Amino acid sequence: DQQVKQNSPSLSVQEGRISILNCDYTNSMFDYFLWYKKYPAEGPTFLISISSIKDKNEDGRFTVFLNKSAKHLSLHIVPSQPGDSAVYFCAALNSGGSNYKLTFGKGTLLTVNP
Amino acid sequence: EAQVTQNPRYLITVTGKKLTVTCSQNMNHEYMSWYRQDPGLGLRQIYYSMNVEVTDKGDVPEGYKVSRKEKRNFPLILESPSPNQTSLYFCASSRQGINYGYTFGSGTRLTVV
Numbered sequence: 001d002q003q004v005k006q007n008s009p010s011l012s013v014q015e016g017r018i019s020i021l022n023c024d025y026t027n028s029m030f031d032y033f034l035w036y037k038k039y040p041a042e043g044p045t046f047l048i049s050i051s052s053i054k055d056k057n058e059d060g061r062f063t064v065f066l067n068k069s070a071k072h073l074s075l076h077i078v079p080s081q082p083g084d085s086a087v088y089f090c091a092a093l094n095s096g097g098s099n100y101k102l103t104f105g106k107g108t109l110l111t112v113n114p
Numbered sequence: 115e116a117q118v119t120q121n122p123r124y125l126i127t128v129t130g131k132k133l134t135v136t137c138s139q140n141m142n143h144e145y146m147s148w149y150r151q152d153p154g155l156g157l158r159q160i161y162y163s164m165n166v167e168v169t170d171k172g173d174v175p176e177g178y179k180v181s182r183k184e185k186r187n188f189p190l191i192l193e194s195p196s197p198n199q200t201s202l203y204f205c206a207s208s209r210q211g212i213n214y215g216y217t218f219g220s221g222t223r224l225t226v227v
Contacts, residue, residue, distance in 0.1 A: 006156075034215050043118070043204050043218030044157070089157065099162060100145050100208065101172065102216060106156035 003027045004092050006105035014113055019077040021108050023090030026071065030092035034102065035064060035075050038087045047088075048075070080112045116141045120205050120219035127195055127226055135190045135222045137205035145208045146188040147172070147216070148180065150201040157204065163188055164210075195226040 005024045013019045023033075031052040036044035050057040050064045050073065057064050063076045077084055087109050091102040118139045127133055139146065147162040149172075159172030163182040177199055179191040188207075192199060202223050206216035 043220045046215045104157040
């Protein structure tokens with residue numbers, strides 16, 4: 001049972017345009033959400049997060065939007081740059097759980113074309 | 115530099131030959147965890163540790179062991195590796211608390227033939 005879903009395995013955008021990566025979750029106990037970025041031959045690195053008490057969090061070119069009623073979040077990258085080409089993982093956490101465990105989606109490969 | 119260090123980065127081994135993947139963090143984090151990444155399956159948790167001498171199973175613990183004798187180290191042990199354990203493994207650590215997220219190591223690519 002996949003609790004965090006990234007339904008787009010890949011996304012291709014032009015440099016300078018907006019990239020929108022989507023993530024859906026099924027577990028209503030999740031109350032904290034994170035995005036990680038992964039380059040080949042490296043470990044995932046933290047990008048941005050959002051608490052369920054907010055609907056938007058912004059950090060430079062990266063903005064995460066959360067729609068709790070739809071159990072949906074999205075990561076917007078504006079403007080997209082070739083260096084943003086990587087696999088992006090959505091992750092969710094139940095902060096009240098006994099295990100500080102992040103549940104990850106399968107990832108979306110973003111390619112930004114020059 | 116704050117980091118999580120895994121060794122080795124690459125390993126090819128034969129079925130049944132015991133191996134250990136080491137993981138060490140220098141951030142004094144309480145929480146450590148092992149994940150494996152497989153094509154089409156994303157990152158799945160193998161084992162985790164909330165603190166020294168406290169470990170528990172994640173989602174896919176079969177065929178693995180861990181230990182947490184010191185705060186900084188969290189080795190992953192495969193007593194009798196099998197080909198279905200061929201995967202990319204990541205160790206991660208974190209402070210306790212929802213605002214911190216994980217710091218990941220660079221990964222260990224294991225092939226069992």
